Amino acid sequence: NAGVTQTPKFRVLKTGQSMTLLCAQDMNHEYMYWYRQDPGMGLRLIHYSVGEGTTAKGEVPDGYNVSRLKKQNFLLGLESAAPSQTSVYFCASSYDLGKRYTGELFFGEGSRLTVL
Amino acid sequence: GENVEQHPSTLSVQEGDSAVIKCTYSDSASNYFPWYKQELGKGPQLIIDIRSNVGEKKDQRIAVTLNKTAKHFSLHITETQPEDSAVYFCAGGGYSTLTFGKGTMLLVSP
Numbered sequence: 001n002a003g004v005t006q007t008p009k010f011r012v013l014k015t016g017q018s019m020t021l022l023c024a025q026d027m028n029h030e031y032m033y034w035y036r037q038d039p040g041m042g043l044r045l046i047h048y049s050v051g052e053g054t055t056a057k058g059e060v061p062d063g064y065n066v067s068r069l070k071k072q073n074f075l076l077g078l079e080s081a082a083p084s085q086t087s088v089y090f091c092a093s094s095y096d097l098g099k100r101y102t103g104e105l106f107f108g109e110g111s112r113l114t115v116l
Numbered sequence: 117g118e119n120v121e122q123h124p125s126t127l128s129v130q131e132g133d134s135a136v137i138k139c140t141y142s143d144s145a146s147n148y149f150p151w152y153k154q155e156l157g158k159g160p161q162l163i164i165d166i167r168s169n170v171g172e173k174k175d176q177r178i179a180v181t182l183n184k185t186a187k188h189f190s191l192h193i194t195e196t197q198p199e200d201s202a203v204y205f206c207a208g209g210g211y212s213t214l215t216f217g218k219g220t221m222l223l224v225s226p
Contacts, residue, residue, distance in 0.1 A: 004159075031212065035216075040125075040218060041218060042122075042205060042217055042218035042219050043160070045214075045215070048212070048213055050212055059215075090159055092159075102148065102209070102211070102214065104165065105150070105152075105162070105214060107152075107159030107161070108159050109158060109159050110158075110159055
């Protein structure tokens with residue numbers, strides 16, 4: 001039982017390049033999230049999904065796209081990377097307690113992205 | 117949307133002392149307030165949580181209190197140990213998403 005797995009763990013990009021971060025969970029959770037963590041800024045929500053085929057914007061969605069084609073996977077894409085997107089990205093998943101109430105978030109180990 | 121403020125940003129204590137971290141939230145509809153611990157190089161991990169129908173919850177050396185009227189909640193760690201050193205995040209929300217505070221770096225000196 002791996003929990004939440006993120007790939008890759010490290011990546012260096014040049015400005016303007018594109019890439020995709022993959023998150024996979026094996027807990028059959030309905031909800032999945034992408035957060036970014038920057039020094040002194042805490043965890044800020046980028047995009048999230050409340051079920052397969054659905055996505056929604058979070059607090060800082062600009063410059064990112066997401067897809068949830070399968071329940072267990074949540075992809076975060078950067079179409080044209082910028083230095084401001086240098087950050088540590090965390091994926092999380094949680095179960096649905098009913099009426100869209102979320103339970104505990106289970107986090108992955110993080111993906112460190114540097115954009116030069 | 118929800119806004120969560122967390123204080124202090126850093127906290128240094130001696131082993132055996134107590135540590136208190138405080139958070140305030142803005143959205144009265146929020147009903148779930150978890151606390152996460154993040155060790156260096158790892159993802160955050162839940163240590164305790166509280167729902168809005170409960171005022172206090174304890175788990176061994178850790179306790180959380182919630183004051184819905186004042187919209188604030190606090191984490192209390194008693195008899196701190198060096199392994200408690202980490203970054204702690206509070207969060208608020210519960211309806212599909214959680215908003216996190218900016219974190220408190222707790223350093224416990226032997």
